[in-house]
Amino acid sequence: MQTQAQSQTDTPAIEISRLNKWYGTFHVLRDIDLTVSRGERIVIAGPSGSGKSTLIRCINRLEEHQSGKIIVDGTELTHDLKNIDKVRSEVGMVFQHFNLFPHLTILENCTLAPIWVRKIPRREAEETAMHFLTKVKIPDQALKYPGQLSGGQQQRVAIARALCMRPRIMLFDEPTSALDPEMIKEVLDTMIELAEDGMTMLCVTHEMGFAQAVAHRVIFMDQGQIVEQNTPREFFNNPQSERTKLFLSQILGH
Amino acid sequence: MSETHAQTVAYVRDTMLPPAPPPVTERGAIKWLRENLFSGPLNIVLTLIGLGILWLLVSTIGPWLSHSVWNANGMADCRKIIAETWGPDATGACFALIKHRWNQFVFGFYPAALYWRPVLAFGLLFLALAPVLFSESRRARRIVLALATVLSFAIALVLGAPMPALAGMALLMLAWAVLIEIRPAWALLASLVYPLLAVWLLWGGSLWSEIAVLAGFGIGFGVWRAGARFGLFAVAAAAVVAVLWWLFLAGPVAAALAGMLPLRLQPVSSDQFGGFVLSITIGVAGIALSLPLGIVLALARRSDLPVIKLLAVMFIEFIRGVPLITLLFVASLLLNYFLPPGTSFDIILRVIIMVTLFAAAYMAEVIRGGLAALPKGQYEAADALGLDYWKAQRLIVLPQALKISIPGIVSTFIGMFKDTTLVVFVGLFDPLKAMADTIRASFEWKGAYWEPYIFVGSIFFILCFGMSRYSMYLERRLKRDHR
Numbered sequence: 195m196q197t198q199a200q201s202q203t204d205t206p207a208i209e210i211s212r213l214n215k216w217y218g219t220f221h222v223l224r225d226i227d228l229t230v231s232r233g234e235r236i237v238i239a240g241p242s243g244s245g246k247s248t249l250i251r252c253i254n255r256l257e258e259h260q261s262g263k264i265i266v267d268g269t270e271l272t273h274d275l276k277n278i279d280k281v282r283s284e285v286g287m288v289f290q291h292f293n294l295f296p297h298l299t300i301l302e303n304c305t306l307a308p309i310w311v312r313k314i315p316r317r318e319a320e321e322t323a324m325h326f327l328t329k330v331k332i333p334d335q336a337l338k339y340p341g342q343l344s345g346g347q348q349q350r351v352a353i354a355r356a357l358c359m360r361p362r363i364m365l366f367d368e369p370t371s372a373l374d375p376e377m378i379k380e381v382l383d384t385m386i387e388l389a390e391d392g393m394t395m396l397c398v399t400h401e402m403g404f405a406q407a408v409a410h411r412v413i414f415m416d417q418g419q420i421v422e423q424n425t426p427r428e429f430f431n432n433p434q435s436e437r438t439k440l441f442l443s444q445i446l447g448h
Numbered sequence: 449m450s451e452t453h454a455q456t457v458a459y460v461r462d463t464m465l466p467p468a469p470p471p472v473t474e475r476g477a478i479k480w481l482r483e484n485l486f487s488g489p490l491n492i493v494l495t496l497i498g499l500g501i502l503w504l505l506v507s508t509i510g511p512w513l514s515h516s517v518w519n520a521n522g523m524a525d526c527r528k529i530i531a532e533t534w535g536p537d538a539t540g541a542c543f544a545l546i547k548h549r550w551n552q553f554v555f556g557f558y559p560a561a562l563y564w565r566p567v568l569a570f571g572l573l574f575l576a577l578a579p580v581l582f583s584e585s586r587r588a589r590r591i592v593l594a595l596a597t598v599l600s601f602a603i604a605l606v607l608g609a610p611m612p613a614l615a616g617m618a619l620l621m622l623a624w625a626v627l628i629e630i631r632p633a634w635a636l637l638a639s640l641v642y643p644l645l646a647v648w649l650l651w652g653g654s655l656w657s658e659i660a661v662l663a664g665f666g667i668g669f670g671v672w673r674a675g676a677r678f679g680l681f682a683v684a685a686a687a688v689v690a691v692l693w694w695l696f697l698a699g700p701v702a703a704a705l706a707g708m709l710p711l712r713l714q715p716v717s718s719d720q721f722g723g724f725v726l727s728i729t730i731g732v733a734g735i736a737l738s739l740p741l742g743i744v745l746a747l748a749r750r751s752d753l754p755v756i757k758l759l760a761v762m763f764i765e766f767i768r769g770v771p772l773i774t775l776l777f778v779a780s781l782l783l784n785y786f787l788p789p790g791t792s793f794d795i796i797l798r799v800i801i802m803v804t805l806f807a808a809a810y811m812a813e814v815i816r817g818g819l820a821a822l823p824k825g826q827y828e829a830a831d832a833l834g835l836d837y838w839k840a841q842r843l844i845v846l847p848q849a850l851k852i853s854i855p856g857i858v859s860t861f862i863g864m865f866k867d868t869t870l871v872v873f874v875g876l877f878d879p880l881k882a883m884a885d886t887i888r889a890s891f892e893w894k895g896a897y898w899e900p901y902i903f904v905g906s907i908f909f910i911l912c913f914g915m916s917r918y919s920m921y922l923e924r925r926l927k928r929d930h931r
Contacts, residue, residue, distance in 0.1 A: 254831075254832055256828055256831060256832060275836075279834050279836060282831065282832060282833070282834035283833075283834035285832075286832075287829075287832040289825060289828065289829065289832075291823075291825050292825075293823075293825035293826060293828060293829035294829075295826065295829070295844055295848075296848070296928050297847050297848050297851065297926075297928055306833070306835075306843060306844075307833035307834060307835060310835060310839050310843060311833065311834045311835060311839075339928045341928055355833075356832075356833075359833065359834070
């Protein structure tokens, strides 16, 4: 117990060193070094095609990397399937297009992985699911199917589904970019609440207001590399590189 | 905006108009005719041609059907009755043939005293399927259970089943129906046992041999459970133990048990099978086996492991590239060359294996289509939640992919069921050709041509249409997108 507790406080949540990835011959990630400490909240920004989604998808091995090291919660990601499954059950992920399971009810969406991966009894899993559905403010929709919910509600279910596995780290891959403007706020509010609970979060997003309110660190990526990282205040008020300045002027310009 | 201008533009409705009926030409039958049959010159011509063809068909077939004779002792008798009633030139159908020989179309050469056994097996099929097919609707399930039980019993009674058999039937079917209602989970186990029960009812012999086969599955399952933590090794061990049991122990054990307590039905050999009993036996077995095999093949074809993928592709492409009749000839002639000398296994079993392989190859492609239609996000979400390959397939991917593929799967089923008539080429008595020819070969029904085809065709139609309707019902039931 002692060593486990120690490892939880001492080791960083995620350690990425000299990460490289290619799609065929296209070099998407180039020498990425990134250390995320526990409880840290990072927003990753950058133009489309800059590799930001690929980076966080590497963290739970939805994408395989070709060189470099990724250590998540003390477990290194290699071809070892056991390690991959272990990391995946510790890391929650929220997708741009929600990816809820349309053939299952909201409640079943949330209890499926706890029951089949964590081997938690159904009753207990359902209680946990209701707890998190209440937290994202849609407990009354538990018995409906995803197709009956609005986009914002579906994304909140997706967040609850990830939380039901009690992950140590949450990854968000553009969680609000497929949503109508009036639904973005309800999802961001949920994410802010989650941040206040001290969750380690990596979030790819274009919501700069969210970054300023929540992030400890903003990372700006371009052409597969980390171009700049800084605290949100410095990042927005005093950007250093020309590329960052251009990007900020484009997204904040109007 | 100026005041005067505002006054001229402003408008408030104070009485709401009631809805008015559309003009005469825009409603009811007139509208329908105009829109669907006479909407333009081309359409009018096509409608007239269509009506002409319809008239031709009705005027040719109509009299023949309306002059049909249901009571006669033979073709000659039949023709005499038609000539007497409708004049010497009249033509008419002689359905007396069907009335006289229906039992051969249905049961082939199955012993008449044992007709109740296929009937019971067919009735029990619905009891076995009801918990699976109608799991979503209690009402539909009850209707099916009641119909299957009552009809099987009534038919067996009419066909003159002996008293003990009737009593046994009633007891078994009622007990099973009650089990389905009270303990649905156990009823699924009973459904798994059904195939062996059906084999026993159809072919007869000692029940102990079926129990010994079942025990093999039980033993294999036990071995697998005992060594479950060794993963694939346990699966292999279970398979080996089960096969050893079937090869060396099952026979003697069954014989010994039969010596102590004979549970025997009069044996019926495979060459006595014929008609719809044969078609339905092969069809149902083929359907039940080809779906799981097709799923495995479809998954194998999409596998990341090159060897497995290559094997699946080769199998599917080979089977799809070869006519079914070729495979049936292989089953009837060649297969015995590859088996150890002295073993001869049943021709119907061999045909079932070939039909299954054939249907499974098509099934695999249909299911592969369903798998490909699933958005990539579903796989990613399952992965991201930490589900391993098999769990992801079973819980997330297959339920959705199979639902998408229902129309294709049922089409394959229907096609396969109709293809069972091809067994005529390996000397089995299918209802369409072999049975019809047999009956026509008899002296009194010589010259009957259309009647057997119409009868057999309509029964095939009813069965296939039933499957098709069920697939539509299932699609409606499983609809989850609520759009």
